Structures are given as structure tokens and as C-alpha cells.
Amino acid sequence: MKKLSVIIWTALLVLGCFISSYAAAIGPVRPLGDKKFSIGYENDYVFSRTIKAKVDINGGKIKDAQRNFLLLGLGLSEHFNLYARLGGGNFREQLKWSGGSEQTIKYGYGFIWGVGGNVSYKFKNNFGIGFDAQFNLASNKNKSINGSANPFFIPGGKVMVKTYEIQLTPYVSYDAEINQNCKIMPYLGGCYSYYNVYKGISFADGTGGGYFTEDEKIRGENHLGLLGGVEVLLYKQWSLKLEGRFITETALSSAVSYKF
Numbered sequence: 001m002k003k004l005s006v007i008i009w010t011a012l013l014v015l016g017c018f019i020s021s022y023a024a025a026i027g028p029v030r031p032l033g034d035k036k037f038s039i040g041y042e043n044d045y046v047f048s049r050t051i052k053a054k055v056d057i058n059g060g061k062i063k064d065a066q067r068n069f070l071l072l073g074l075g076l077s078e079h080f081n082l083y084a085r086l087g088g089g090n091f092r093e094q095l096k097w098s099g100g101s102e103q104t105i106k107y108g109y110g111f112i113w114g115v116g117g118n119v120s121y122k123f124k125n126n127f128g129i130g131f132d133a134q135f136n137l138a139s140n141k142n143k144s145i146n147g148s149a150n151p152f153f154i155p156g157g158k159v160m161v162k163t164y165e166i167q168l169t170p171y172v173s174y175d176a177e178i179n180q181n182c183k184i185m186p187y188l189g190g191c192y193s194y195y196n197v198y199k200g201i202s203f204a205d206g207t208g209g210g211y212f213t214e215d216e217k218i219r220g221e222n223h224l225g226l227l228g229g230v231e232v233l234l235y236k237q238w239s240l241k242l243e244g245r246f247i248t249e250t251a252l253s254s255a256v257s258y259k260f
Contacts, residue, residue, distance in 0.1 A: 025243045025253035026132040026169050027083035027116050029187055029231045032075030032259055040239070040257025042069040042085065049195065049249035051093075053216040058096045062249075065091035067112060071255060079121055085114040090140065093161075101148030105201075107161065110140035122175060130187075132169040138162065142201055151203035151211055161213070162199035165220075168192045169227065183233040191227055193248040195220030222248045 025044060032038055046065035053059065067089030074082045089112050093105045116134025139162050145153060153159070171189025178184060200213025229243030237259045245251040 024114065024134060024136050024165060024167055025229075025241075025245075025255065026171070026189075026227070027071075027118050027134065028073045028081050028239065028257065029118075029120070029130070029171075029173060029229070029241065030175070030183075030185055030233060030239070031079055031120055032073055032081050034075055034077050036075040036259055038071075038073035038239070038257045038259040040071040040073075040255055042071045042087075042253060042255040043067070044069070044089075044253040045251065046091070047250040047252075049251075050221040051195075051197075051218050052221045053213075053218045055216055056098050056211050057213070057216045057218065058098050059221070060093065060095040060102075063092045063094060065089055065251075069112070069114075071257060073257065073259075080117065080119045082117045083115070085112070085136065087112050089138065097148070097151070099150075099205075101150060103145055103147035103151075105142050106144045106146075107140035108143045110138060112136065112138040120173070122173075126175045128173040128175060130171050130173060130189075132167075132171065132189075134167050135164065136167075137164045149206075151205040151209075154202040154204045154210065159201065160199065161197060161201055163195065163197045165196070166194045171227075181235050185231045185233070186229070187231070188228045189226070191225050191245070191248065192223055193220060193225060194223065195248075220248060224248070 044067040049062040051060050051062060069085040069087035072084045076082060088109050090109045091107050095103050114134055114136035118130055118132035120128055120130030122128040139160060141159050169189045169191040171187050173185050173187035175185045197218035203211040225248030226246040231241045233239055239257040241255045243253045
């Protein structure tokens with residue numbers, strides 16, 4: 001009963017942080033097992049990510065990014081998982097131009113894929129350590145622009161923006177067995193995130209000047225952050241996970257998976 005109380009309060013503490021949290025969700029936290037395979041669905045919502053740029057753009061935010069994935073996992077050993085994401089998403093980008101104008105660009109639903117892996121080790125006292133590394137790439141077409149009339153999209157110019165993110169996450173976990181059919185694993189970690197817009201959109205300002213967002217070198221402003229979550233294992237095959245991310249971006253993800 002004491003163990004159950006500790007786990008419940010830990011889970012509530014982590015979940016309570018989500019509503020005020022500010023890099024992508026890590027893969028299967030618990031080792032899948034040697035040659036074991038999992039398939040699942042993951043939803044990820046990014047409330048806000050602060051960005052910075054070099055020349056004509058003073059900064060801004062990525063907002064309201066809604067992402068949905070098919071999540072595939074493969075256990076290569078008792079301690080090592082590989083995983084892949086296939087799906088799509090959309091988002092809004094708020095830009096602050098050096099001339100003082102502000103605009104919001106809305107991007108339509110586009111293709112996203114990602115790959116990653118993690119290694120973890122559990123000690124005899126049920127505490128564990130792990131490390132997750134992943135790469136994610138998104139391609140989205142711009143749909144509309146609101147705010148200042150200048151600058152504006154160049155007719156016939158690029159209408160596709162591509163972004164990628166590299167994330168590295170060391171974390172600690174605690175594996176608690178509630179009964180033979182239920183295990184709960186809260187986890188907490190720090191992350192390094194490199195977010196980069198490497199293909200962008202062409203603009204004109206109405207006076208003969210032009211801008212290209214790729215030249216701006218748009219990056220995520222914060223590289224170091226925190227994340228925390230809870231993974232619940234049911235009947236040794238079903239996995240439910242909820243995770244929040246802090247500082248690098250304000251985000252919340254949930255996932256359900258089945259292990260074969």
C-alpha cells in the first residue's frame with residue numbers, strides 16, 4: 001500500500017507539471033525484450049516553441065503543432081530498443097520581422113517521419129537509467145498568412161517548409177509492480193534538442209526587397225530542457241504512456257502500444 005501511494009503521488013506530480021511545462025516524446029521507455037515487436041499510435045501536441053533567426057527575422061514561435069504517428073518498436077536485446085514514427089501534422093508559425101511587423105503563417109497537414117533508439121538498465125531496487133536518441137523530419141506547405149501586409153509570399157516561390165529535430169535524452173525511472181497485470185514506470189530526464197528550419201519560403205516586401213526564410217537560419221531558441229512522463233504496462237502486452245516536455249518547447253504527448 002505504501003508503494004502504491006508513492007507511485008500515485010509521483011504520477012500526480014509529473015502530470016501536474018504538464019499544464020505549465022514548456023523537446024519530441026522518447027520511444028518505448030521500458031525494454032521491449034529480445035526480438036520483441038510493438039505497434040501503436042501516438043498523439044503529440046506542441047503548445048509553443050520559441051525560435052530565433054539571424055537577419056530579417058527577430059524571432060517568433062512555433063504554435064499549435066498537432067502531430068499523429070504510427071509508432072513501431074523493436075527490441076534488439078534485453079536493454080536496447082529501436083523505434084520509428086510515420087505520420088503527419090500541421091502548425092502555425094509566428095514571425096517578428098526586423099521592420100516591426102508581425103505575421104502568423106499557417107501550414108497545412110504534412111508528412112513527418114522519425115527514427116530513434118534507447119538503451120536502459122534497471123537496478124535491483126527497481127530504479128533505472130536510460131538514454132534516448134532520435135531524429136525527426138517534417139515537410140509542410142504554407143496555406144495562409146495573417147497580420148501585416150508586408151512582406152508577402154512571392155508568387156511561384158517556394159511553398160514548402162522543411163524542419164528537422166535531433167534530440168538526446170538521459171533519464172531515470174522507477175518500475176513499480178502494482179499486481180501481476182499492472183506495472184507503472186514514472187520517468188524524468190533532461191534533454192538536448194536541436195531544431196532547425198532548413199528549407200523555407202520566399203517573401204517580397206513590395207519595394208523590390210526579398211527574403212528567404214532558409215537564409216535566416218531559423219532555430220529553436222532553447223536547446224536544453226526537461227521531460228517527464230508515466231508508462232503503464234497492462235497484461236504484459238499493452239502499454240499506455242503520457243509525457244510532457246519543458247523549456248525547449250511546451251508539449252504534451254500520449255501513446256498506446258501493443259507488444260507481440
